[in-house]
Amino acid sequence: MIRLYTDRLLIRDHTESDLATHHELLSDRKVMWFMQDIQTDSIEESELNLKTAIDQTECSDRKYYFFRIEDKFTNEHIGEIGYTVLDFTPVGKIVEVGYFIRDKYWGMGYTKEAFEEVIRFAFEENDVCRILCGCLKENTASEKVMQKCGMIKEAEFKECQWHDGKLKDRVAYRLLRSEWNKNRENK
């Protein structure tokens, strides 16, 4: 069971008792506006999403590292962060990160705090060699989080994702373990 701590947060693997708040967040249309592919419409769908996350915690070749973000003092549910393993290579895993948090907590630095810790965990403890992250170009909050966490812009894809009735642009960011180590040495 993975449990990571920051100044304000506990970032941890899910348990079955998370269902009610997990569903509240995954079915929140405002939060999930940019992530409609994983938005849920029923408690059963949220339960399936949660079960997938929990089942993976037991897997030896784990592909999904989906974590719950909580206030470490009150255990209130703040949001979700995690990554999917895209490839297992001889020099480490290549992963893609995603995150979303309850709107009442937006703009309070929680995602930056959680993402920085997930990056540390990935590179130091989970044999990850490359992290990628992307969002629709208009999702400035998400892109800002990537920039604040030291990610490097790699590409901009024109009209590559259908969203809200039109094709939209995406931005893609990366961080290599070597780049992260270098940044830390320079701090």
Ligand SMILES: CC(C)(COP(=O)(O)OP(=O)(O)OC[C@H]1O[C@@H](n2cnc3c(N)ncnc32)[C@H](O)[C@@H]1OP(=O)(O)O)[C@@H](O)C(=O)NCCC(=O)NCCS
């Ligand atoms: C994207 C999201 C996770 C950002 O979370 P957050 O906790 O509000 O972000 P943080 O408070 O850690 O902000 C990190 C930086 O981004 C900036 N930022 C946050 N929201 C912003 C916004 N709407 N516009 C511009 N900058 C913003 C912050 O000011 C902060 O910079 P600072 O350190 O200079 O102050 C949150 O808005 C969200 O859940 N959105 C819906 C889901 C989503 O879009 N997920 C990403 C899909 S790719």
